[in-house]
Amino acid sequence: MIRTESVASRLWVWAVWLLVGFFIVNLLALIATVVVNSFSTRWFTTWLPVGFTVKWYLSAWEEFQLPDILMATFEVVGAVVLLSGLIGVPAAYAMARREFPGKKFVMLLFLLPMLVPPITFGIPLATVLYKAGLAGSASGVILANLVPTVPFVILVMIPFIQQIDPRVEQAARVFGAGTFRMFTNVLVPLLTPGILAALLLVLVRTIAMFELTFLTAGPENQTLVVALYYAVFAAGVRAGQSVDAMAVIYMVTTLAWLLLALRFVNPTQIVTRAKKGGH
Amino acid sequence: MKGALARKGFDGVTLLLLPAVFFVIALFIYPFLYGLFLSFAPKDGGWWLGNYAKFFSDPFLYDTIGKTLLVAVPVTIMNLACSVPVALRVRLMLKPKLLTTILVIPITLGTVLVAEGMLNYFGPRGWLNRFLMEFHLVSEPLHLIHNYWGVFLSLVITGFPFTFLLTLSYVTGIDPALEQAGAMLGARGWDRFRHILMPLLLPGLMITFCLSFVQAFSVFPSAVLLGAPAGITRVISVAAYTAAFEEYDYSMASAIAMIMAAVQVGIVALLLGLQSLFYSGPAGGGKG
Amino acid sequence: MSLRNFKALRLDAMSRDFGSLNALKGITLNVERGEFIALLGPSGCGKSTALNCLAGLLPLSSGAIWLDDKRIDTLGPEGRGFGMVFQNYALFPHMTVRKNIGFGLRMQNRPKDEIARRVEEAMRLVRLTNQGDKLPGQLSGGQQQRVAIARAIVVEPPLVLMDEPLSNLDAKLRLEMRAEIRRIHASLGCATIYVTHDQDEALSLADRIVVLRDGQTRQIGTPAELYGRPAHSDVAEFMGYRNIVKTAAILGEHLEVTIGGAKLWGTSVDIVASGDALAAIRPEDLSVTADGPISAIVQTAEYRGRDFFGVALTQDGTELYFRSEVSVSQGEAIRLSAEPHRILVYAA
Numbered sequence: 056m057i058r059t060e061s062v063a064s065r066l067w068v069w070a071v072w073l074l075v076g077f078f079i080v081n082l083l084a085l086i087a088t089v090v091v092n093s094f095s096t097r098w099f100t101t102w103l104p105v106g107f108t109v110k111w112y113l114s115a116w117e118e119f120q121l122p123d124i125l126m127a128t129f130e131v132v133g134a135v136v137l138l139s140g141l142i143g144v145p146a147a148y149a150m151a152r153r154e155f156p157g158k159k160f161v162m163l164l165f166l167l168p169m170l171v172p173p174i175t176f177g178i179p180l181a182t183v184l185y186k187a188g189l190a191g192s193a194s195g196v197i198l199a200n201l202v203p204t205v206p207f208v209i210l211v212m213i214p215f216i217q218q219i220d221p222r223v224e225q226a227a228r229v230f231g232a233g234t235f236r237m238f239t240n241v242l243v244p245l246l247t248p249g250i251l252a253a254l255l256l257v258l259v260r261t262i263a264m265f266e267l268t269f270l271t272a273g274p275e276n277q278t279l280v281v282a283l284y285y286a287v288f289a290a291g292v293r294a295g296q297s298v299d300a301m302a303v304i305y306m307v308t309t310l311a312w313l314l315l316a317l318r319f320v321n322p323t324q325i326v327t328r329a330k331k332g333g334h
Numbered sequence: 335m336k337g338a339l340a341r342k343g344f345d346g347v348t349l350l351l352l353p354a355v356f357f358v359i360a361l362f363i364y365p366f367l368y369g370l371f372l373s374f375a376p377k378d379g380g381w382w383l384g385n386y387a388k389f390f391s392d393p394f395l396y397d398t399i400g401k402t403l404l405v406a407v408p409v410t411i412m413n414l415a416c417s418v419p420v421a422l423r424v425r426l427m428l429k430p431k432l433l434t435t436i437l438v439i440p441i442t443l444g445t446v447l448v449a450e451g452m453l454n455y456f457g458p459r460g461w462l463n464r465f466l467m468e469f470h471l472v473s474e475p476l477h478l479i480h481n482y483w484g485v486f487l488s489l490v491i492t493g494f495p496f497t498f499l500l501t502l503s504y505v506t507g508i509d510p511a512l513e514q515a516g517a518m519l520g521a522r523g524w525d526r527f528r529h530i531l532m533p534l535l536l537p538g539l540m541i542t543f544c545l546s547f548v549q550a551f552s553v554f555p556s557a558v559l560l561g562a563p564a565g566i567t568r569v570i571s572v573a574a575y576t577a578a579f580e581e582y583d584y585s586m587a588s589a590i591a592m593i594m595a596a597v598q599v600g601i602v603a604l605l606l607g608l609q610s611l612f613y614s615g616p617a618g619g620g621k622g
Numbered sequence: 623m624s625l626r627n628f629k630a631l632r633l634d635a636m637s638r639d640f641g642s643l644n645a646l647k648g649i650t651l652n653v654e655r656g657e658f659i660a661l662l663g664p665s666g667c668g669k670s671t672a673l674n675c676l677a678g679l680l681p682l683s684s685g686a687i688w689l690d691d692k693r694i695d696t697l698g699p700e701g702r703g704f705g706m707v708f709q710n711y712a713l714f715p716h717m718t719v720r721k722n723i724g725f726g727l728r729m730q731n732r733p734k735d736e737i738a739r740r741v742e743e744a745m746r747l748v749r750l751t752n753q754g755d756k757l758p759g760q761l762s763g764g765q766q767q768r769v770a771i772a773r774a775i776v777v778e779p780p781l782v783l784m785d786e787p788l789s790n791l792d793a794k795l796r797l798e799m800r801a802e803i804r805r806i807h808a809s810l811g812c813a814t815i816y817v818t819h820d821q822d823e824a825l826s827l828a829d830r831i832v833v834l835r836d837g838q839t840r841q842i843g844t845p846a847e848l849y850g851r852p853a854h855s856d857v858a859e860f861m862g863y864r865n866i867v868k869t870a871a872i873l874g875e876h877l878e879v880t881i882g883g884a885k886l887w888g889t890s891v892d893i894v895a896s897g898d899a900l901a902a903i904r905p906e907d908l909s910v911t912a913d914g915p916i917s918a919i920v921q922t923a924e925y926r927g928r929d930f931f932g933v934a935l936t937q938d939g940t941e942l943y944f945r946s947e948v949s950v951s952q953g954e955a956i957r958l959s960a961e962p963h964r965i966l967v968y969a970a
Contacts, residue, residue: 067419072423074420075420075433079437082436082440084455084462085448085452088451088460100459142357145350146355149347153345155348161355164355164363167362168362171548172552172598173552174571174574174594175571176362176591178575179370179591180365182372182584182587183365201361202361265444270575280446284559287446287450288559302450306447309442309443323499323503509710509712512712514706514712517700518679518700518705518706519700519725519729520726520730521729529725
């Protein structure tokens with residue numbers, strides 16, 4: 056925009072890009088080591104491994120009971136996505152369209168679970184779930200994961216709904232649509248892009264949600280990320296390559312959904328919750 | 335009755351809120367309050383403040399606050415200090431999507447995967463140390479994992495993109511015409527930053543700082559996997575986890591979680607209190 | 623402020639391209655001290671690009687900008703010392719009116735009492751006394767506009783740039799602020815370059831108007847020249863010649879054109895030989911008379927208070943816009959005529 060010409064400002068610009076470049080190079084190298092190691096036969100004192108193999112993927116598949124873990128992961132993630140959509144979207148609609156006393160308080164109620172880090176509320180939540188006999192079961196894991204995702208869906212959807220002209224709904228009512236028909240025939244089609252974006256983001260976040268699952272899952276319903284944690288934690292029990300093979304499987308699962316999600320949302324939305332209203 | 339409620343704005347549509355509100359109360363507010371009460375009922379009976387007394391008299395426990403602050407505060411300041419200049423540059427890019435996509439990857443992958451990558455990459459035989467040795471930048475491998483720096487670096491790798499993307503969203507919210515207006519009036523780069531951008535960014539940066547700090551303060555997996563969880567990086571979340579899942583003392587664990595929350599709230603409140611001293615209106619240039 | 627007492631600002635083949643797109647193709651212009659220049663053109667014609675290049679917000683691709691004998695296109699915006707009024711005003715939202723206006727002086731490190739005095743003067747000039755301690759968000763659109771003007775002129779710049787400053791105001795306020803800008807310019811006399819797409823604004827404010835189209839200068843002239851004698855048919859269309867009729871021009875003792883099947887005499891603008899041509903006539907110069915040469919049927923007629931505005935279709939299918947003081951109604955057969963000096967003929 057404004058061209059900077061002086062030597063000092065050019066140096067400054069270079070320094071800034073150097074910083075970004077340094078960060079990205081290290082980040083990519085860090086991810087690359089995991090991928091390379093997962094395909095290596097042995098890798099000790101050289102730049103690259105001695106040889107390449109896919110056997111670690113086969114062994115990881117069996118050693119870590121990956122089929123079970125993947126099933127458990129998709130069960131949890133699928134349920135979380137569906138439920139947070141069902142609970143969150145109608146609530147977002149009410150928040151976007153109605154003014155009522157105490158609305159600010161309700162808004163704060165939805166903001167808190169997103170602002171408080173999961174490990175902080177996860178421990179009391181896990182305690183309650185244990186007392187209720189839900190922890191260690193899939194339903195406990197799902198309930199715990201819903202705590203941040205329901206507010207997330209609400210906060211992403213509010214600006215999306217607000218940008219839809221309320222007169223469209225009034226028009227639908229004038230033409231004789233009841234509340235339910237108005238919802239299914241008018242609102243849902245208009246909201247589909249927003250719902251899709253919100254739910255994809257929920258999906259990505261839930262696959263990667265470590266703390267809440269970690270605190271509430273039992274051995275049968277570990278998700279991929281928790282299983283990965285235990286594998287890394289117990290490093291030495293199994294070959295490092297095998298752990299990395301699992302890490303790559305986790306990474307591919309997450310990134311595939313992330314790339315899909317990024318077709319519909321801006322990367323900044325993953326942290327900023329659609330501050331600018333949906334697009 | 336129905337009419338009176340409707341007049342206040344409650345109608346069928348407002349009822350759609352009920353499941354979500356009920357849900358948040360049951361699974362967020364209630365556990366929090368439950369934890370709070372539980373923390374006042376020590377496992378072995380005794381004084382209602384027993385857990386807190388124990389926490390603040392046992393250095394092994396109360397030191398965790400200091401250790402957590404020691405890693406969380408410098409990391410947050412560093413991430414924010416790097417984010418602002420980078421965001422100010424990226425704002426000028428025509429197609430920042432590739433960069434933001436790359437940066438969103440570590441956030442999405444999460445701390446566990448980053449920890450595993452760091453164990454490989456920053457390890458004594460990892461690529462980084464190999465590179466440094468090859469070019470004789472160091473004479474022996476740097477110790478970057480299983481100590482303070484392991485946790486620090488992991489919080490930079492996942493925290494910097496988070497802080498940056500938040501900062502970017504605030505930076506792009508400032509009307510570029512304001513900076514142009516400053517330049518037309520003779521303000522050079524530094525003056526434009528000091529007098530125009532910074533005052534407008536400050537409220538957003540405060541919020542970014544709070545969110546980033548709270549994330550860093552609750553560091554858990556990387557403190558275990560990359561730090562020295564019995565030593566310098568025995569952070570407060572590790573203490574809470576140990577109490578709950580190794581000693582099965584949920585009352586003590588709840589007390590520690592409450593202390594963790596209190597420190598977070600305390601720092602955030604302090605910063606937001608400071609923020610109220612600054613301009614906090616819209617950062618656009620037009621009709622306010 | 624040695625630049626302040628300049629004699630002339632010279633744009634020398636100023637060009638700017640965005641990738642393969644030429645946004646500005648060699649604009650050459652001389653601006654005298656105290657002159658008010660309007661850059662006029664439809665959106666996308668390059669007028670805002672030209673202004674941003676002048677301001678230093680966009681670098682030139684080629685060409686130069688001279689202030690007397692000092693080349694300034696290599697300087698950044700902060701080095702040129704021009705004042706600028708932005709389309710959305712770009713007031714600093716976190717500073718009071720007083721701070722906004724004094725910003726440029728503070729950047730020059732002027733003494734505090736001088737800043738206070740000159741800000742006060744500027745506020746008086748734009749009639750904003752007593753508003754000094756408000757934030758921009760507390761002001762109306764017109765008041766924000768005044769602050770933006772005061773902020774630009776308080777540093778006594780050699781040149782003030784205005785980027786469609788009235789486009790965000792409603793119609794009544796726009797007329798009021800137009801008069802204000804004329805008054806302020808008259809009392810300060812600093813050279814002004816004013817970008818607009820509204821020919822009324824350009825005609826009423828400017829000493830000279832530069833008409834731009836597709837990044838090129840189409841015509842430079844006084845408002846009277848542009849209004850009375852546009853150099854090109856597209857300029858004519860922009861200046862209110864709504865009837866642009868394809869015709870064949872026959873150059874003889876008089877220039878003869880055919881409009882709606884009727885032969886009329888016109889005035890040549892750039893006709894050097896007989897051939898295809900365009901005839902341009904304003905609606906108000908086509909009058910309804912009993913013995914006019916053009917016969918047409920009224921398609922629509924709108925009552926406009928003082929007169930009627932209508933569209934008529936001639937026998938050969940040409941649509942003509944006209945004004946009439948006598949009442950006409952739809953379907954009525956009328957005859958239209960125009961004075962030879964009101965029919966401008968351009969080579970096609």
